[in-house]
Amino acid sequence: MDIKILLVDDESDFVETMVKRFGIRKMPIDSAKSGQEALAALETKEYDVIILDVRMPGMDGLQVLKLIRERAPLTEVIMLTGHASLETGMQGMNLGAYDYVLKPADFDDLLDKVRKAFERKELNAKARKQGT
Amino acid sequence: MQRPASRGPDPVGDNPGIGQGILARATGAKGWKDHGLLLWTHFLVPPVLAALVVAAAFATPVVAGILAAAVLAIAAVSARGLLSRLSRTEEARLSLNSQLIQSQKLAAIGELSAGLAHEINNPIAIIAQEAEWAEHVVREAEKNCNADFAEVRDSLREVRAQVDRCKNITHKLLDFARKREPVLQDVDVGRIIEDMARLVDKEAAYKNVTLTRDLPQDLPLLRTDSPLLRQVVLNLMTNALQAVDTGGRIEVSARADDEVMEIRVKDNGCGIEPENLEKIFNPFFTTKPPGQGTGLGLSMCHTLVTGMRGEIFVESKPGQGAAFTVRLPRKT
Ligand SMILES: Nc1ncnc2c1ncn2[C@@H]1O[C@H](COP(=O)(O)OP(=O)(O)OP(=O)(O)O)[C@@H](O)[C@H]1O
Ligand SMILES: [Mg+2]
Numbered sequence: 001m002d003i004k005i006l007l008v009d010d011e012s013d014f015v016e017t018m019v020k021r022f023g024i025r026k027m028p029i030d031s032a033k034s035g036q037e038a039l040a041a042l043e044t045k046e047y048d049v050i051i052l053d054v055r056m057p058g059m060d061g062l063q064v065l066k067l068i069r070e071r072a073p074l075t076e077v078i079m080l081t082g083h084a085s086l087e088t089g090m091q092g093m094n095l096g097a098y099d100y101v102l103k104p105a106d107f108d109d110l111l112d113k114v115r116k117a118f119e120r121k122e123l124n125a126k127a128r129k130q131g132t
Numbered sequence: 133m134q135r136p137a138s139r140g141p142d143p144v145g146d147n148p149g150i151g152q153g154i155l156a157r158a159t160g161a162k163g164w165k166d167h168g169l170l171l172w173t174h175f176l177v178p179p180v181l182a183a184l185v186v187a188a189a190f191a192t193p194v195v196a197g198i199l200a201a202a203v204l205a206i207a208a209v210s211a212r213g214l215l216s217r218l219s220r221t222e223e224a225r226l227s228l229n230s231q232l233i234q235s236q237k238l239a240a241i242g243e244l245s246a247g248l249a250h251e252i253n254n255p256i257a258i259i260a261q262e263a264e265w266a267e268h269v270v271r272e273a274e275k276n277c278n279a280d281f282a283e284v285r286d287s288l289r290e291v292r293a294q295v296d297r298c299k300n301i302t303h304k305l306l307d308f309a310r311k312r313e314p315v316l317q318d319v320d321v322g323r324i325i326e327d328m329a330r331l332v333d334k335e336a337a338y339k340n341v342t343l344t345r346d347l348p349q350d351l352p353l354l355r356t357d358s359p360l361l362r363q364v365v366l367n368l369m370t371n372a373l374q375a376v377d378t379g380g381r382i383e384v385s386a387r388a389d390d391e392v393m394e395i396r397v398k399d400n401g402c403g404i405e406p407e408n409l410e411k412i413f414n415p416f417f418t419t420k421p422p423g424q425g426t427g428l429g430l431s432m433c434h435t436l437v438t439g440m441r442g443e444i445f446v447e448s449k450p451g452q453g454a455a456f457t458v459r460l461p462r463k464t
Contacts, residue, residue, distance in 0.1 A: 083334075085331075085335075086331060086332060086335050086366075086370055086373070089328075089331045089366060090366055090367070090370060093359065093362055093363045093366055094304070094307050094363065095307070096359070097359065098358075098359050099327070099358075099359070099362065100327075100328075100331060100362070101327070102330055102331065116317060116358070119317060120315050120317060120358075123315050123316075123317070124315055127313070127315070
């Protein structure tokens with residue numbers, strides 16, 4: 001099954017390589033350059049997994065995470081960060097991020113996390129269906 | 133939903149203190165020792181009497197003596213066995229009780245704080261908006277009247293800073309009260325620990341603290357909720373980092389047997405005062421200065437771990453560091 005992935009990062013070089021690398025594996029991904037763009041994208045499409053940079057100009061990653069969790073509670077979010085900050089790591093996990101990954105992230109590793117996050121989303125969706 | 137606090141007579145009300153089990157484990161169980169003398173008498177008196185009777189009947193002191201000694205030894209061994217079994221069950225009961233009380237208490241506090249946070253959130257948001265607006269007005273006034281209201285601006289900035297602090301707390305509270313149904317997946321626990329340790333590494337290095345991992349290569353996968361486990365591990369490591377001095381050591385390890393997976397975070401920091409041992413899992417208990425600790429970390433860990441049907445406990449001697457252990461069942 002196709003995983004619907006959105007990558008949110010203001011670093012266009014990074015986004016480009018990621019799009020390419022996912023593309024090679026026949027996993028097309030969407031990208032957004034800012035939190036606002038990501039939230040706009042969320043209005044038009046339902047994503048399974050969002051990979052979200054913590055530090056972006058404009059809306060900060062944690063704020064975006066909070067809004068994503070409110071608007072699309074089933075969507076899993078993997079936080080990416082260039083700076084290992086414990087404080088934001090804790091906040092991110094507390095706000096319901098699926099994982100918190102240090103840049104530069106090993107691609108296969110990230111792929112593995114995306115798959116796991118997707119599996120979790122599916123499990124959650126199933127549980128919710130049975131619950132109602 | 134029923135609130136645990138209003139459940140009438142407490143079924144485990146005779147328990148001397150919350151967290152007793154944790155305390156008992158940390159200090160060596162007490163309680164059962166009171167029965168010790170009784171049991172010894174109970175087991176030893178009859179055979180001694182019997183031996184006396186035998187001795188009297190045969191009137192040959194040597195044989196009777198050996199006989200009595202043998203009976204005595206047997207009785208002693210059996211008494212000992214019984215005692216240790218008793219102590220084990222008693223300890224298990226105490227720990228179960230305390231875990232139960234702790235969970236009920238946390239549930240009640242969770243509900244209460246969520247209600248409170250909800251109520252306070254709106255006024256706080258309005259205060260923040262108004263302060264922002266007032267700042268704007270002051271700036272305009274300064275421009276128009278060519279005046280300097282620096283003090284007013286300072287004061288408004290302070291208002292906003294404090295409101296932000298309140299917001300932080302209410303958000304933490306809401307988060308604390310959020311119900312988390314664990315979602316079970318096959319999880320590589322070693323990986324999770326390594327990932328979270330990397331987040332801590334930089335700050336640890338900054339403080340000249342070594343963070344070592346002891347993770348067996350053949351650690352089995354665990355069926356558990358990975359984000360929740362990450363939260364627990366991160367919380368414990370953060371606490372450890374905050375507890376050690378520069379040059380300190382933190383050791384994270386994991387191991388598994390057929391029944392449980394055990395994760396341990398051990399540090400050689402300040403340790404925990406005995407009188408605080410039973411309080412540290414309570415929400416809002418903190419020894420950190422205001423603004424630095426909310427005291428929600430460990431109670432959150434406790435809620436998450438019991439939610440995963442596991443247990444968490446601490447061993448510590450003040451001045452000699454602390455070790456937190458999380459035990460999670462491998463069979464689901
Ligand atoms: N590794 C440790 N060594 C010594 N004391 C500890 C350790 N871990 C926790 N404590 C004690 O337990 C208290 C409660 O910890 P907890 O994580 O619940 O809250 P906190 O760290 O104070 O604040 P928060 O986690 O909300 O930022 C701490 O204030 C500290 O006194
Ligand atoms: Mg803490």
